[in-house]
Amino acid sequence: MKNYAKTTGEPEKLIAAFQPANDVRLRGNADDIVRFPEEKQLLDDELWELFVNQYRLRSDSETNGWRGEFWGKMMRGGCMTYAVTKNVKLYNALLKSAKSMLSAQDELGRFSTYEQDKEFRGWDMWCRKYAMLGLEYFYDICKNQALKRKIVNALRKHADYIVKRVGNGKNKIPVTETSQNWGGMNSCSILEPFVKLYNLTGTPKYLNFAKYIVKTGFCKDFNVWKAALSDRPPYTYPQTKAYEMMSCFEGLLEYYIVTKEEQYLNAVVRFCELVAETDITIIGCAGCTDELFDNSAQKQTEQSDMHMQETCVTVMWMKLNYRLLSLTGESRYADRIERSALNALAGAMNTENQTMEKSEAHVWDGKLIFDRHEPYPFDSYSPLTVNRRGRRAGGYMRLQNGRSYGCCACIGSAGTAIAGLFAILCGQDGVYVNLYNTGAFTATVGGREVKLEISANLYRSDNVKIKIKGTGTFALGLRKPAWSDRFDVSVDGEKAVFEEKRGYAVLEREWSENIVLVKVNAKVKLHEQNGKIALTKGPYVLARDSAFFGDIAAPVNIAANAKNEVAAEAVQNISFPSEIALRVPTDSGHITVCDYASAGKRYDDDVCDITVWMPKK
Numbered sequence: 001m002k003n004y005a006k007t008t009g010e011p012e013k014l015i016a017a018f019q020p021a022n023d024v025r026l027r028g029n030a031d032d033i034v035r036f037p038e039e040k041q042l043l044d045d046e047l048w049e050l051f052v053n054q055y056r057l058r059s060d061s062e063t064n065g066w067r068g069e070f071w072g073k074m075m076r077g078g079c080m081t082y083a084v085t086k087n088v089k090l091y092n093a094l095l096k097s098a099k100s101m102l103s104a105q106d107e108l109g110r111f112s113t114y115e116q117d118k119e120f121r122g123w124d125m126w127c128r129k130y131a132m133l134g135l136e137y138f139y140d141i142c143k144n145q146a147l148k149r150k151i152v153n154a155l156r157k158h159a160d161y162i163v164k165r166v167g168n169g170k171n172k173i174p175v176t177e178t179s180q181n182w183g184g185m186n187s188c189s190i191l192e193p194f195v196k197l198y199n200l201t202g203t204p205k206y207l208n209f210a211k212y213i214v215k216t217g218f219c220k221d222f223n224v225w226k227a228a229l230s231d232r233p234p235y236t237y238p239q240t241k242a243y244e245m246m247s248c249f250e251g252l253l254e255y256y257i258v259t260k261e262e263q264y265l266n267a268v269v270r271f272c273e274l275v276a277e278t279d280i281t282i283i284g285c286a287g288c289t290d291e292l293f294d295n296s297a298q299k300q301t302e303q304s305d306m307h308m309q310e311t312c313v314t315v316m317w318m319k320l321n322y323r324l325l326s327l328t329g330e331s332r333y334a335d336r337i338e339r340s341a342l343n344a345l346a347g348a349m350n351t352e353n354q355t356m357e358k359s360e361a362h363v364w365d366g367k368l369i370f371d372r373h374e375p376y377p378f379d380s381y382s383p384l385t386v387n388r389r390g391r392r393a394g395g396y397m398r399l400q401n402g403r404s405y406g407c408c409a410c411i412g413s414a415g416t417a418i419a420g421l422f423a424i425l426c427g428q429d430g431v432y433v434n435l436y437n438t439g440a441f442t443a444t445v446g447g448r449e450v451k452l453e454i455s456a457n458l459y460r461s462d463n464v465k466i467k468i469k470g471t472g473t474f475a476l477g478l479r480k481p482a483w484s485d486r487f488d489v490s491v492d493g494e495k496a497v498f499e500e501k502r503g504y505a506v507l508e509r510e511w512s513e514n515i516v517l518v519k520v521n522a523k524v525k526l527h528e529q530n531g532k533i534a535l536t537k538g539p540y541v542l543a544r545d546s547a548f549f550g551d552i553a554a555p556v557n558i559a560a561n562a563k564n565e566v567a568a569e570a571v572q573n574i575s576f577p578s579e580i581a582l583r584v585p586t587d588s589g590h591i592t593v594c595d596y597a598s599a600g601k602r603y604d605d606d607v608c609d610i611t612v613w614m615p616k617k
């Protein structure tokens with residue numbers, strides 16, 4: 001294992017491989033993804049205030065609910081989105097809500113949606129985590145120094161209350177006992193904001209509390225991170241809730257960055273590899289059994305009526321990989337982000353403005369009550385075998401004013417923001433391209449500004465054009481995507497020689513208004529597993545949609561060449577909007593497929609089944 005800690009005098013500091021670019025101006029598909037929640041969600045004043053109000057009403061007390069997660073989750077996504085779009089309206093909405101949240105702290109210092117006599121059970125710690133994270137993410141973009149000081153003071157009071165009552169010792173409750181759910185993994189994920197608070201304040205007791213949580217192993221009677229270190233796949237652990245477990249590892253990575261103790265980085269890296277090997281599916285999510293790790297890498301081909309592939313899992317997977325990408329500079333993490341963003345997450349966006357009238361939501365009030373709910377910007381579950389989208393609102397909670405919200409609806413914007421944040425990153429030696437999508441970017445390399453213009457549309461063309469604006473000597477890193485068996489680079493028409501570093505083709509040279517051309521292979525490819533087949537085109541997964549002609553459950557026989565390439569012809573999609581539609585020949589005629597992200601998006605309709613995996617004839 002490489003040591004990512006680098007010394008820059010005293011005190012020793014850990015330098016991340018990548019920093020965000022200064023200015024990201026995406027166009028086309030990726031821009032649509034990043035901006036989507038801005039108009040659908042993040043400027044909704046009523047929603048922001050409802051989320052804060054849960055803290056004033058302590059509305060989770062009676063039912064051990066999780067309404068308290070909504071504010072911090074949406075604030076985190078809002079701040080990440082602002083980091084890309086720099087939208088002033090968005091900043092003002094976030095500012096207003098952050099101020100409102102500060103006024104919802106109780107006299108004891110708690111940001112809690114539970115009454116004091118019912119605290120530290122259910123999802124209380126989880127919600128307190130999100131209150132902290134929301135404030136910490138806003139702190140990072142806040143332009144008002146006085147407000148920043150107020151935020152830190154509020155966070156201290158909030159954290160001090162917890163540290164006094166949770167932990168080892170007399171009259172304290174162990175963190176794994178602060179929830180009856182998932183072995184307390186949900187509560188243990190408060191690790192991340194505690195490490196962040198230590199970074200903000202330098203106060204040792206917050207790091208000590210983080211150390212205490214790490215020692216618990218994140219779960220009652222089971223050490224999750226030691227299991228990952230010993231190469232045990234997450235789907236075999238006593239608790240397998242994917243989102244909560246990944247949240248703990250995100251905290252562990254922050255803890256490593258502060259402590260620089262290698263075993264923690266190794267645990268996070270191993271955990272991610274194990275998840276990638278055993279649970280990540282073709283669309284870049286995990287869990288085919290509700291929201292649980294369940295060896296989905298294998299199970300994904302099974303016909304199933306379970307709710308599967310939770311959007312919260314997609315986004316947490318993207319977040320964890322984005323942190324590892326930034327820290328290590330290794331391109332495999334960007335490969336995973338690309339897959340999840342363009343397939344699972346883009347597929348969960350309610351781009352067709354569906355009312356979600358067929359989506360199930362239920363609350364427990366002594367008995368199970370089924371509710372109709374408002375349309376959300378993000379759907380919660382993504383089918384892989386014959387089934388429909390928009391089936392159920394995950395993590396559903398009733399609010400006031402006749403409104404409601406769900407966990408996945410709330411987390412989406414953190415994922416869509418990453419589609420912009422990871423596109424171009426700045427290394428020590430130059431600028432690194434992760435996403436081949438049209439856009440203009442400004443990055444700072446060695447104190448100098450570098451401007452890039454990218455023209456790419458992998459739906460239509462295998463060619464990516466990159467215009468380097470300005471002059472100077474620096475490295476241009478180009479991600480070699482795992483889905484392409486071809487990667488040719490030329491500069492001003494001449495074949496370029498590149499060095500391979502951490503999965504990037506790196507061209508280190510003197511630049512002067514050059515044109516770089518990258519040729520990849522984004523042909524349609526056939527994948528076979530467990531007697532089922534699926535199709536992809538470059539980073540995009542393709543799907544059958546019942547709105548097209550033919551029975552999507554019927555077995556098919558598709559011919560492919562030795563490189564698994566399939567002859568497919570682009571056709572116009574007259575049934576619904578899609579990025580691409582393709583006619584693929586079969587032994588008995590043809591089938592039509594489109595990009596998974598556009599398939600099945602009209603889930604108010606009666607007929608809207610889709611499938612990725614097709615039975616092989």
Ligand SMILES: [Zn+2]
Nearest residue numbers: 312394407408
């Ligand atoms: Zn969710």
